Amino acid sequence: MTHRKLEVPDQLRIIGRSIQESKTYIEHLAADVREMRGADYDDAIRKVAEMATNMEDFTFAQYQGTLAKLMDVTLSEFKRMVRELKDKKAKPGKGNEDVIYTMGGLYDGYFVDYLYDPEDQEAMLCWRDPQGNLDSGYELNIGGKRYAAAPPTETILKGGILLASKLGPKRTTKELADYIEAFMKSVFLFDNPIFPKIASNFTLETWIYDCFFNVPYLRATGDPGSGKTEMMRRIGLLCYRTINASGSSSTASIFRMIEIYNPTLLMDEMDLKDSDVGSDKVQLLKLGFQKDGYIFRVEKQTIDDEEKLVETMFRTFCPKLFTMQDSGFKDPGLNSRCFTFNVQPKEAYELKAAGIPTERTKDMLDQSLALRNMLMTWRLIHWQPLIAIDQDLINVNISLRLNQIMMPLIMISKYEENHEDGESLRKELNAFMVEYNDFLIQDKEMDVEARIIEAMWKIYLCPEMKKEMVETDPGGFEKIKVGHITQVANEIMKEMNMDDDEEGSGSKNKSTTLTTHKVGRRLRNKLQFRIVSRTSKGFFVVWDENRMRATSIRFGVKPEEIDLTPFAKKVTVGQTVVTPAKLENFPKKDKQATFLGAKDD
Numbered sequence: 001m002t003h004r005k006l007e008v009p010d011q012l013r014i015i016g017r018s019i020q021e022s023k024t025y026i027e028h029l030a031a032d033v034r035e036m037r038g039a040d041y042d043d044a045i046r047k048v049a050e051m052a053t054n055m056e057d058f059t060f061a062q063y064q065g066t067l068a069k070l071m072d073v074t075l076s077e078f079k080r081m082v083r084e085l086k087d088k089k090a091k092p093g094k095g096n097e098d099v100i101y102t103m104g105g106l107y108d109g110y111f112v113d114y115l116y117d118p119e120d121q122e123a124m125l126c127w128r129d130p131q132g133n134l135d136s137g138y139e140l141n142i143g144g145k146r147y148a149a150a151p152p153t154e155t156i157l158k159g160g161i162l163l164a165s166k167l168g169p170k171r172t173t174k175e176l177a178d179y180i181e182a183f184m185k186s187v188f189l190f191d192n193p194i195f196p197k198i199a200s201n202f203t204l205e206t207w208i209y210d211c212f213f214n215v216p217y218l219r220a221t222g223d224p225g226s227g228k229t230e231m232m233r234r235i236g237l238l239c240y241r242t243i244n245a246s247g248s249s250s251t252a253s254i255f256r257m258i259e260i261y262n263p264t265l266l267m268d269e270m271d272l273k274d275s276d277v278g279s280d281k282v283q284l285l286k287l288g289f290q291k292d293g294y295i296f297r298v299e300k301q302t303i304d305d306e307e308k309l310v311e312t313m314f315r316t317f318c319p320k321l322f323t324m325q326d327s328g329f330k331d332p333g334l335n336s337r338c339f340t341f342n343v344q345p346k347e348a349y350e351l352k353a354a355g356i357p358t359e360r361t362k363d364m365l366d367q368s369l370a371l372r373n374m375l376m377t378w379r380l381i382h383w384q385p386l387i388a389i390d391q392d393l394i395n396v397n398i399s400l401r402l403n404q405i406m407m408p409l410i411m412i413s414k415y416e417e418n419h420e421d422g423e424s425l426r427k428e429l430n431a432f433m434v435e436y437n438d439f440l441i442q443d444k445e446m447d448v449e450a451r452i453i454e455a456m457w458k459i460y461l462c463p464e465m466k467k468e469m470v471e472t473d474p475g476g477f478e479k480i481k482v483g484h485i486t487q488v489a490n491e492i493m494k495e496m497n498m499d500d501d502e503e504g505s506g507s508k509n510k511s512t513t514l515t516t517h518k519v520g521r522r523l524r525n526k527l528q529f530r531i532v533s534r535t536s537k538g539f540f541v542v543w544d545e546n547r548m549r550a551t552s553i554r555f556g557v558k559p560e561e562i563d564l565t566p567f568a569k570k571v572t573v574g575q576t577v578v579t580p581a582k583l584e585n586f587p588k589k590d591k592q593a594t595f596l597g598a599k600d601d
Contacts, residue, residue, distance in 0.1 A: 168373030288316035
């Protein structure tokens with residue numbers, strides 16, 4: 001090239017292109033294998049496989065397909081050869097007795113997790129080093145200690161737990177949330193447009209649940225054949241280490257799986273409240289939403305050839321997906337921990353029209369694996385031992401329980417590399433929380449308790465009614481007579497054509513109006529307001545504005561939207577209720593009238 005008078009930059013460009021286009025040494029060896037037979041063939045193919053074991057994992061992933069094609073063997077065969085050679089190198093007796101087998105954890109600043117390729121039946125580790133770099137491999141040396149992926153268990157080998165197979169491309173939280181939501185819509189026909197977003201947010205949280213003290217549950221209710229189990233299984237395709245525990249023979253086996261795998265637990269048909277197993281599973285749910293939720297058991301163990309009773313502590317903390325035929329548990333606290341989907345049966349023509357497959361397809365499984373790989377990369381980037389909740393980010397206009405459920409994702413948004421992306425994600429999550437909070441309180445808005453709260457606000461905010469019905473106690477606090485609240489609540493219910501259904505639909509003595517006794521009991525027991533001791537005037541409830549606003553949020557009552565027009569005083573004439581203005585229309589003998597809430601006048 002010098003003789004041809006080519007300049008140095010041109011020479012470098014030509015040489016670089018020549019090197020780039022030429023085969024590597026291992027490719028030349030692999031191409032020669034096809035021309036060999038017998039012992040020469042065996043030696044040559046072994047030599048190629050041995051060279052491949054010395055490649056870095058990323059390089060091997062690039063070349064494995066090309067090498068297999070050059071040798072005229074299948075990719076699976078070639079990968080198996082390389083794996084067998086690696087296994088021989090890693091066997092005890094060759095300096096590997098000190099290898100620590102793990103499924104993940106935090107080791108001297110390295111955050112480690114577990115990968116499994118179901119096609120090759122091969123386990124690996126992936127990790128984030130103290131500098132924030134991500135990598136994966138069969139072994140990892142940390143401070144002179146060698147860590148390797150724990151051998152796949154039968155549960156893993158048989159597909160009983162869903163794992164990532166490799167580190168996928170890096171994606172932002174918002175991008176992943178959008179991908180997951182799109183996937184959910186493509187694999188299941190949801191009854192409410194808000195449900196896919198709930199499923200997306202829940203899925204993301206499962207991948208960083210162990211960074212927080214609380215974890216939410218996802219529950220599907222519906223009749224047999226409604227598709228609730230299939231919906232949960234399809235959502236479970238994307239969750240962190242999903243295990244289908246529906247076929248477990250005992251609750252103890254579930255405890256052990258949680259201890260080993262730190263999974264997302266999928267449990268089918270949780271309507272077992274009356275049986276021992278059912279009770280244990282309900283306890284599992286009641287305790288398992290908090291990091292310090294443990295169940296204690298006493299088991300027989302052989303120690304020094306002697307059988308002894310030993311106390312064992314089982315962890316219950318992990319995300320859970322489960323289905324029920326009933327609408328909920330008897331424990332209201334447990335119900336409030338759940339995102340709940342009420343699933344309605346679908347007909348074949350509905351599914352076909354929406355493009356929803358009736359069976360889990362290979363394409364669905366391939367997509368879910370690719371998403372799990374992206375989510376594993378996301379987990380390595382964002383995981384911390386414990387992420388404290390920033391109290392300034394709590395949305396005071398929605399329920400505390402919903403804040404607890406959603407705060408993990410809002411906290412993750414603080415750590416996005418792009419500040420604008422994080423801010424955009426927080427706004428979107430807060431908008432979702434408001435939308436979901438409105439959805440949750442739709443039923444409560446129709447409850448009698450909501451009318452009682454509304455009546456209290458109306459009395460307190462309407463100047464005419466406040467002057468008449470709000471008293472100041474000698475102790476300095478304001479109070480409202482329970483009888484007045486009852487009257488106003490009944491008027492509101494009449495306007496809304498509501499009945500008090502506390503007695504049950506089958507009761508012959510069901511009253512269509514509230515009584516002072518019922519209102520007082522609900523104020524004290526359900527709404528937890530302070531009732532002061534009875535006076536000659538009756539019972540009074542203490543006005544607590546902070547409590548009122550918090551309870552209003554829970555029941556969907558908006559004080560600013562309440563009609564503050566005072567109810568006109570009404571009187572009864574015989575069987576007729578009229579306003580005083582119309583009393584002149586009645587004969588004089590019928591004018592013996594009683595004002596509501598007052599003595600005979």
